[in-house]
Amino acid sequence: MTEQNHADGRFDEGIRIRREVMGDDFVDAALSRNAGTDGEDLQCHLTETVWGSVWNRPGLDKRDRSLLNIGMLIALRATEELRGHVRGGLRNGLTREEITEAVIHASGYCGAPAALSAMKVVQEVLVEELGPLGE
Template identity: 85%
Template structure:
């Protein structure tokens, strides 16, 4: 049986995160120790988890934003805010997810996340009217 998780994962990863984001991650790690990790994440996270039927991509994006706030993983959050927009989340939903996470993750994590999210939202959608 052929394992096509990497191929399926790279397709979904590109659809959600965009070619520029994915190419930058792959290029940054090409020929380094991180190259195997990129392949592994693409196959397992994107090719196994993101391909499951239980949640929509939109819901997965919303969950990711909350988890990344909790982890204070602001660089990953930047890409997933863009991915959330690509998956149909609104500016208001992204902001509410961060506000909601502040109650469980604390103000410092939420403030750091909102700074990153704000940069992405302005870049992608323009200033809030």
């Protein structure tokens, strides 16, 4: 990754927060998948700006940011990113019920197709992370 903006500390802080929320496996996979490619600079930029600046702002805690991200990713139908952020939401203290309710809430604003698509991903992650409902 380029070193152009690393001096201000945003990259290091961004990596710390990104790993805390998304987990080492997710972050390592994203960085290694893009190492030496045209996407490497994008990973660096996102780590510095989204994770090192936006996620580091006062005013919202990580739990609230996770809930917002789940809603926005449902609206965008960004199911691959949603998968990671459901896991991040669980790490940040969201419950199974809150995540499910977020999908139901989004259905009223984003439509049934977006909510149904999101729920498939959410269900997979919840079962992987928490086990089947009722256990």
